[in-house]
Amino acid sequence: MDLEKHLKEIEAMGNDHIGSSTETPMRPDAFELSDIEKIASIKKDVQNIMHTLGLDLTDDSLKGTPTRVAKMFVQEIFGGLHPDRRPKASTFENKYKYQEMLVEKNITLYSTCEHHLLPIVGKAHIAYISNGSVVGLSKMNRIVDYYAKRPQVQERLTMQIVKELQQVLNTEDVACVIDAKHLCVNSRGIRDIDSSTVTSEFGGAFKNSETRREFLDYIKLDTEF
Numbered sequence: 451m452d453l454e455k456h457l458k459e460i461e462a463m464g465n466d467h468i469g470s471s472t473e474t475p476m477r478p479d480a481f482e483l484s485d486i487e488k489i490a491s492i493k494k495d496v497q498n499i500m501h502t503l504g505l506d507l508t509d510d511s512l513k514g515t516p517t518r519v520a521k522m523f524v525q526e527i528f529g530g531l532h533p534d535r536r537p538k539a540s541t542f543e544n545k546y547k548y549q550e551m552l553v554e555k556n557i558t559l560y561s562t563c564e565h566h567l568l569p570i571v572g573k574a575h576i577a578y579i580s581n582g583s584v585v586g587l588s589k590m591n592r593i594v595d596y597y598a599k600r601p602q603v604q605e606r607l608t609m610q611i612v613k614e615l616q617q618v619l620n621t622e623d624v625a626c627v628i629d630a631k632h633l634c635v636n637s638r639g640i641r642d643i644d645s646s647t648v649t650s651e652f653g654g655a656f657k658n659s660e661t662r663r664e665f666l667d668y669i670k671l672d673t674e675f
């Protein structure tokens with residue numbers, strides 16, 4: 451999707467999308483600043499936070515931190531906010547006429563909790579049943595990575611991944627389960643190091659309990675982080 455089309459979609463949504471759809475809530479002016487301008491602006495914000503905390507920004511170890519964090523936000527951990535980074539997932543004809551489900555499991559997932567800006571670490575498991583076209587296996591990992599590189603809630607991330615693959619593969623028959631640890635739960639607040647969060651989205655044929663069971667049997671949810 452090109453940037454202009456993406457902006458038009460955001461505009462057309464008005465404020466209706468906020469909190470109510472699978473879209474990441476973004477402002478229509480989200481891409482008015484270039485990445486370089488965003489890095490310069492965030493650098494100042496991080497400097498201010500560190501200064502407020504009383505840290506000495508002339509210290510050798512600290513002086514590069516504002517730039518490092520700004521680059522990390524814009525280019526890495528929140529890089530998936532920019533539609534230019536959306537992976538190109540071209541499809542191919544299902545020439546083997548493979549009709550069973552295809553499962554891509556244990557996809558490593560690093561995301562960021564949008565409530566605390568702390569890491570979410572886990573595994574995503576995806577399944578689809580071909581409707582005539584197939585997608586390269588790695589494209590599923592790339593789609594997970596793209597949507598994970600945003601401030602997220604796990605429920606929305608799960609739905610965004612399914613929606614994207616449904617569009618790419620032109621079928622409703624897509625499912626995703628995510629099992630992930632939220633550092634905002636594990637390392638602060640309630641500090642429960644062992645708990646993890648499981649979310650799922652079952653489209654089309656996966657709403658059928660037998661099909662869903664088959665997928666869940668393949669992944670077994672023995673997730674190790």
Ligand SMILES: Nc1nc2c(ncn2[C@@H]2O[C@H](COP(=O)(O)OP(=O)(O)OP(=O)(O)O)[C@@H](O)[C@H]2O)c(=O)[nH]1
Nearest residue numbers: 563564565566602603604605632634635638639640
């Ligand atoms: N539904 C959902 N909630 C999340 C997710 N990530 C974090 N949260 C929760 O969002 C809530 C944030 O709201 P608050 O209760 O205002 O946050 P808080 O006061 O820091 O809460 P504590 O973590 O309990 O200290 C917390 O309970 C988090 O555990 C997520 O992916 N999905």
Ligand SMILES: [Zn+2]
Nearest residue numbers: 563565566634
């Ligand atoms: Zn959190």
